[in-house]
Amino acid sequence: MALENQQTNTKVDNETQTAKRWRLGYHIMAPSGWINDPNGLIQYKGNYHVFFQHYPYGVEWGPMHWGHVASHDLVHWKYYPIALVPGDTYDRDGCFSGSAVEDEGELCLIYTGHRYLDKEKSLADQVQCLAVSRDGIQFTKDSNNPVIASYPEEGSGDFRDPKVWRHNDFWYLIAGTTKNHIGKVVLYRSSDLRTWTYLGGIAQSEGNQGYMWECPDFFELKSPQGIEPEDDCYQNLHQTGYFVGHFDDECFDFSHGSFNELDKGHDFYAVQTFQDDQGRRIAFAWMDMWESLMPEQEEGWAGALTLPRELTLAADGKIRMTPVEELKKLRKNKLLSVENEYISGEKTYHELTDELLEIEVEFDTTLVEAFDFGINLRVGETEETVIRYDLKEEKLILDRTKSGTGVGGVRQTALPKSERLRLHIYLDRSSVEVFANDGETVMTSRIYPTEKNEGVRLFSNEGDVRMTRLNVWRLENIGLNFENK
């Protein structure tokens, strides 16, 4: 019998809300408590549904529930009751990550039932489970659970995060697992989502590509853990990346190229994707990182999801990630629109003190004399978050050493010089997402400013740079909290 769904955390008064200076304005977060991976992304009966790993009774990771939000436009979200609560024999220690499909009008969630064999040693025996709903709100766990009751021979009890999709007449499921410290992805097939046949492994680490592969996706996205840092790459504790390859659906063989990191910022993990009715592949990720500081915990919540991003495959064989078109709906009013200004040293826009901003800035990189140039966000007396392009090294750099409290660190990534550098930036109260050159490089990081916001600053060092255009919008606070319930 599942534990009763107690949403005692839903009573937060207005005073507490105003004290929440880092509570995000237009990102998905839990009402309160902890959140990690996005789960079960799907468009069902016209609405977009996003579930997420959630512990509602504290600001740290605990027995995982599935939180739930839905939206008609990918921008404005509404909380729904918690969809999955752990406590049955097969998911007694948590309802871990998984995916969603629609089958005969039902919204079906396929997730991992987590059971500890030895909690101290983090030894688990994980199984795969099913829960269904007719209205997309109330879910019933299937009486056949667990639908995959044990891990395959080339795996281990770390066997999780099922991703299910339909292909021809069958359902296919991949899950992440590990054996002898080699992360891998295994494949199953079913005709009814309840009885699954094991088809074998389809991809695995070549030794340096992670000891555990979590949250595998149907297409190319994989989220391995434990890759050693290499120059500027793989600097995060856990990495998210993808292989582009060819899947042979008769031999179930996946031949692929090398591993590419998907986002070069500090806080991007456990990405999931789904295809919507326009054929777009849309991704959400957890906008945090395991074991990193989360100063928002003092405000009674922890964790958020990234903005929805559209994935496309570019001619160079790499994935481009751009904010979905609908996000333009967030624009409330244009605060600034300037063209052709030479930046020499610093130029601060003191009018740009809103906490929720969208910024499009473009620089001419052809005749530039400067050594580097860029944009500083959330500029305070001593604080700033720096996004900088190093012309000599041809690198984009996100520096949050002076961003505020809690977290720090620099991330940098190669971005070959072209005629223009275009930065499309979404700034929220405690996050920044930078899409460079139409998604060629993306950097996502959490920041925790504490000082009075004095605006946005453009800068160039050791020479001028021509800023060709700068457009800035104030964005809407979507009010994803209890006031709207």
Ligand code: FRU
């Ligand atoms: C990834 C992950 C998943 C797991 C979930 C548990 O961040 O470790 O592998 O299902 O989080 O909350």
